[in-house]
Structures are given as structure tokens and as C-alpha cells.
Amino acid sequence: ETGVTQSPTHLIKTRGQQVTLRCSSQSGHNTVSWYQQALGQGPQFIFQYYREEENGRGNFPPRFSGLQFPNYSSELNVNALELDDSALYLCASSGWGDQETQYFGPGTRLLVL
Amino acid sequence: RKEVEQDPGPFNVPEGATVAFNCTYSNSASQSFFWYRQDCRKEPKLLMSVYSSGNEDGRFTAQLNRASQYISLLIRDSKLSDSATYLCVVILYNFNKFYFGSGTKLNVKP
Numbered sequence: 001e002t003g004v005t006q007s008p009t010h011l012i013k014t015r016g017q018q019v020t021l022r023c024s025s026q027s028g029h030n031t032v033s034w035y036q037q038a039l040g041q042g043p044q045f046i047f048q049y050y051r052e053e054e055n056g057r058g059n060f061p062p063r064f065s066g067l068q069f070p071n072y073s074s075e076l077n078v079n080a081l082e083l084d085d086s087a088l089y090l091c092a093s094s095g096w097g098d099q100e101t102q103y104f105g106p107g108t109r110l111l112v113l
Numbered sequence: 114r115k116e117v118e119q120d121p122g123p124f125n126v127p128e129g130a131t132v133a134f135n136c137t138y139s140n141s142a143s144q145s146f147f148w149y150r151q152d153c154r155k156e157p158k159l160l161m162s163v164y165s166s167g168n169e170d171g172r173f174t175a176q177l178n179r180a181s182q183y184i185s186l187l188i189r190d191s192k193l194s195d196s197a198t199y200l201c202v203v204i205l206y207n208f209n210k211f212y213f214g215s216g217t218k219l220n221v222k223p
Contacts, residue, residue, distance in 0.1 A: 033211065042117075042200050042213035043157065056209030090156055100145050100204050102211075104156035 003027060004093050004105035012111045013081050021076045021108045023091030031055070031099050032074040034066060035090040037107070043090055049074050050099070086112045114139055117203050119214035127222055130191045134217045136201030137183040143212075145204040146177055146184045150197045151216065157200055160186075191221045 003026035013019050025032050031050045035043035045058035049068035063079040072093070078085055088109050092102035119136045126132050138146075146163035161168065163175040163184045174187040184201055198216040205212065 035211075035213070040215075042119075042215040044213070045211045048209060048211075056211075058210060100147070101159060101162075104158070106156050 004091060004103055006089075006091050006105040006108050008108060009106070010109045010111075012113065014113050015081055015083060017081050017112075018077065018079045019081060019110060021078075021089050021091075021110075022073065023076070023093075023105055024073045025091075025093030026095070026103055029093035029095040029103070030072050031094045032068055032072065033092045033094070033102060034074070034076045035092065036060070036085075037088040037090055038084075039087075046076065081112045083112050086110060115215075116140060116205075116212040117201060117214040119199075119201055119217050121215060121217060123218040123220050125220045125222060126191055128191055128193060130221075131187065131189045132191060132219065133185055133187045134199055134201075134219075135183050135185050136203075136214050136217075137181075138203045138212070139182070140203070140205055141179075141182060142205060143182075143203045144206045146175075147202040147204075148173075148175055148184075148186050149200040149202060149213075151200055152197050157213075160199070188219075191219075193221050193223065195219060196221045 005024045033048040034046040037043040047057040052068045068074045088107045090107045091105045148160040149157040151157040167176040172189045201214040203212045
């Protein structure tokens, strides 16, 4: 196990609603990245947080936003949910001097109806 | 055009076979490369980094060809437990972006 935890494990929402997903990074890791993985696809990079600030972003609209807290845990918020937001949301943490080596949590499966 | 492209497979091989996957990337400024393994309905797990000179970890060999902009993964003496989806990852540091391929599925049969 990587020590990265995510909650909840599963979630069902309806179109237009808002959702918050949570991630606790592995002990000693200060960087958290979020990914969206649709069925049959590879993970798509949403953004990365380092020292509580967004440190890089993929091609996702502003309704995808995040936070990182002083303990390095992180939240992903998605507003105005769309059907296409249904996916596995993965959080990955990485540490000092080795930000490119990422350790993934088990993910949150989001279904938007 | 996608940043990273992989043959989705599936590659169906018998135990003991040697199998190779390629992954092409579009941005010549890409700086770091990795292979991850993902089992069905599980999270991706780091398999190995890919170095310019090529590197080996047991039965696995990874290579990078910057001129042709592709990375490869070779698996020798395939085991049943190697059955999984293999994802390549390309990191673009200038923009701090991480790009995963869509994965290549490997089925190792008895």
C-alpha cells in the first residue's frame, strides 16, 4: 500500500450538483496531483498542488478547482457536474526532491446521473 | 494530436514469451518518462523510470529514443501475474504537466 488515502470511495451525484473529493498524501510527501480516469482511458492530469498552491494544470475547465492544506492533504472540487464527469478520480502524492515519482491512492469513483 | 499515444492491445501472449510495448510522445521538450502498471479496477503503480541510456529491472527493460520520440518496455519470460494494463507517462517540466498514455493491455495465458 502507498499510504495515500482518498474519500469517499464511491459517490453518486446528479447533473448540476457540486462534489468535493479528499486526499491524504503519504507521510513526508508535500505534493499532490489529481487525475481523472474515464473507463478504458489513461489518467488525465487535472492539476498539481505544492506548498498549498496550484503548481501546474491540465486541460480542465475552471469548474475543477482544488485546495491543499498545511498538512499537505488536498481537496478536488467540481462544480456544475456534467454526465461526462463520471470517472475514477485519482490522487497521487510525491515528495521532496522527487516530485516526478508519484504514488497513487485507490481513487474515488464518481457517477453523475 | 494526443501528447502520448500507445497501442491499446490487447497483447495476448503465452507464459514465458517476450513482449514489447511502445509509447510515442509528441512534445520534444518532454523531460522525464515512466512506465506504470494498472491492474483492473486498481490504481496505477510505478513500474520503472526510463533513462536515456536504457535501464533494466529484472525481467523488465525500458528504453528511450529521443530522436524518434518514443519509449519502450520489454518484458521477458512473461508470467501470469504480468497481466495488466501498462501505462506510459511523459512529464513536461516547463509547464509542470504529466501526460499518461491510454494504456496497453497485456494478457498472459497459461
